[in-house]
Amino acid sequence: MRSLFPLIASIIAILLIGLLELLLLRFLNRSWWRKKLIRRAAWGLPLFGVTMVAVWFAGEYYALDLVAYPAAALAVLTFILEVGLMLSLPLSGFIHLIRKITDHLADRGTRPLSGKTDPKRRLILQGAAAALPIITMTSGVAGMTSALGGVRVRLRKMSFPNLPDDLLGYRILHLSDLHLRHYVTLETVEEVLAEAARFEPDMVLMTGDVADDLSLLPDMLRLLEQFKAPDGAYATLGNHEYFRGIKQVHKIYEKHAVPLFVDQSVSVKVGSASLFVGGLDDPQRMGAKDIAFYERAIDKTLGQSHGNDFSILMSHRPDALDVAAQHGINLVLAGHTHGGQIGLFGRSAFESLWPDRYLWGEYQREKSQLYTSSGMGHWFPFRLNCPAEAPVIELTRG
Secondary structure: OHHHHHHHHHHHHHHHHHHHHHHHHHHHOHHHHOOHHHHHHHHHHHHHHHHHHHHHHHHHHOOOHHHHHHHHHHHHHHHHHHHHHHHHHHHHHHHHHHHHHHHHHHHOOOOOOOOOOOHHHHHHHHHHHHHHHHHHHHHHHHHHHHHOOOOEOOEEEEEOOOOOHHHOOOEEEEEOOOOEOOOOOHHHHHHHHHHHHHHOOOEEEEEOOOEOOHHHHHHHHHHHHHHOOOOOEEEEOOHHHHHHHHHHHHHHHHOOOOOEEOOEEEEEEEOOEEEEEEEOOOOOOOOOOOHHHHHHHHHHHHOOOOOOOEEEEEOOOHHHHHHHHHOOOOEEEEOOOHHHHEEEOOEEOOOOOOHHHOOOEEEEEOOEEEEEOOOOOOOOOOOEOOOOEOOEEEEEOO
16 A cells, blocks of 8 residues: 555645646636636646556556656656646736726726726736746746756765764765665766765765665665775665565665664764764654654664764654754754755745754754755655755764
8 A cells, every 4th residue: 555655645636736726727817717728728737647647657567667757757747837837826816806907997997097908008917927827837847857967965064062073074975865766876876976985974874765676775785885985884764665665675785784774773983982873763654753653763772872972863754853852862864855855045945834844954952963865866856946965964063
């Protein structure tokens, strides 16, 4: 059932937004609704999207990439067009209302020297109403194009007041949400690792959802082994590891030198300092925060207390920060959210709606800090001002 969740969710999303688009067009933009061609297109858009989603998943199921890829692109494009219309049609409807009121006032002669509708004014308002859907849909297509671009690898400094001297300048390559298959390939990973090598990271940490095609996971782990970060590479689970087959995931990791932490940890000596690295299991469920789960998982992960070690916790979901702060964990690295895949001023566009979900970037609770990566990949190929990333976290004192 879980493997069908993306299919069901995609169809529901396209149908619901399509229905809203039809209602907005029918009741707020009646002059457009009267045109048969526009009416047919409005009905056809969600039906076409649902068809493409079905073809997409059929192609996935039978491993027919030549079918799945184009259908996926068309399904995404349909969704983008629907969202663009949903955002712009209320504004277009408002402009139509203004035009209707001004035309009515002009025809009644309520203004001096005005005995009939001004054709220039009407033309300007009609053009403004038509321009809004075009602008929003063009932005959506640009977002889809952006999603298919490269992964941004950059140095990101995070300051900690009591950082041990031997950890000053310590660098961690954070990889999350690769979703290896369509949009992020092994070639993409090779490019990211080559770019990251310029920053000479000391350790690589992966926070789940690594491969949607598990046949690619062994090669991915071999690439990390070849990268030879001085203090190694470590991984933890995401919900997609469970979706794709958790038993097979464990078997693959057992054959490679990249440890998979499931409520487990290790202490790494860095000069005279000790670096505690732990990794949490994933709650698997979608929806509200599962605080009780994180309390159990973190208690188990800490096991023998990290004491005075500088502590880093890998959690696929950033929700762990609330509980990690109670235990004095210094740094939590997470992903899962993809930043909502739409950004505004360097934060997720949905930050104000869900401020406690820590969608993208740096956060702090008490003495604990969190970095939520927007992820390298995406299940839904659309990003706008929220680029795919593989940050290199540098520990500094401040």
